[in-house]
Amino acid sequence: MAKIEDKKRLLREKLSQEQTKHDAALASESNKTAKEMEKATEKHVKERKRQEDKFEKEIRKLEERREKETKKLLAKQQKEQDKNQLFKATRERDEYKQRVDILEEENKLLKDQMGNLQRENTALVARLGKSDVGKEILRSVQEEDLVGSGRSRVSSRASRSSGKSGGGVGRSSTDLGKS
Numbered sequence: 751m752a753k754i755e756d757k758k759r760l761l762r763e764k765l766s767q768e769q770t771k772h773d774a775a776l777a778s779e780s781n782k783t784a785k786e787m788e789k790a791t792e793k794h795v796k797e798r799k800r801q802e803d804k805f806e807k808e809i810r811k812l813e814e815r816r817e818k819e820t821k822k823l824l825a826k827q828q829k830e831q832d833k834n835q836l837f838k839a840t841r842e843r844d845e846y847k848q849r850v851d852i853l854e855e856e857n858k859l860l861k862d863q864m865g866n867l868q869r870e871n872t873a874l875v876a877r878l879g880k881s882d883v884g885k886e887i888l889r890s891v892q893e894e895d896l897v898g899s900g901r902s903r904v905s906s907r908a909s910r911s912s913g914k915s916g917g918g919v920g921r922s923s924t925d926l927g928k929s
């Protein structure tokens with residue numbers, strides 16, 4: 751762009767110099783006769799017209815080149831912007847995939863832990879339920895649950911007869927997880 755502007759400026763200076771030279775030549779010819787003067791004027795007008803046409807043609811070429819360069823630059827910028835946008839979208843997609851993988855693994859681990867805890871709770875309740883002291887502890891825990899939550903719960907005998915608890919014990923492992 752700067753080269754184009756410099757060339758434009760040089761052409762304008764050249765045109766100005768030519769015009770000055772022609773004006774000086776015209777002034778020197780003023781001493782000649784009227785006929786020679788008219789002939790010189792016509793020649794000067796033709797030359798000036800030719801120089802102006804040449805100058806306008808060069809200016810048009812420069813403008814066209816500048817427009818072409820501008821379009822090329824804009825296309826390049828758009829392409830770069832599209833490339834960056836695609837890269838960003840790909841990176842975000844990969845990050846979300848990685849997060850999903852991590853969350854799935856975490857979920858699996860939590861399910862495994864929950865299963866292990868439920869088995870342990872069931873085993874503990876089964877062992878406690880076999881002893882008299884354990885039965886008393888379970889009864890007091892159930893009563894605390896009733897008072898604390900404000901909800902009525904099925905007694906351990908009703909639970910045992912319903913078949914919903916694990917192994918005929920007063921509380922299921924899910925009930926223990928809530929307390």
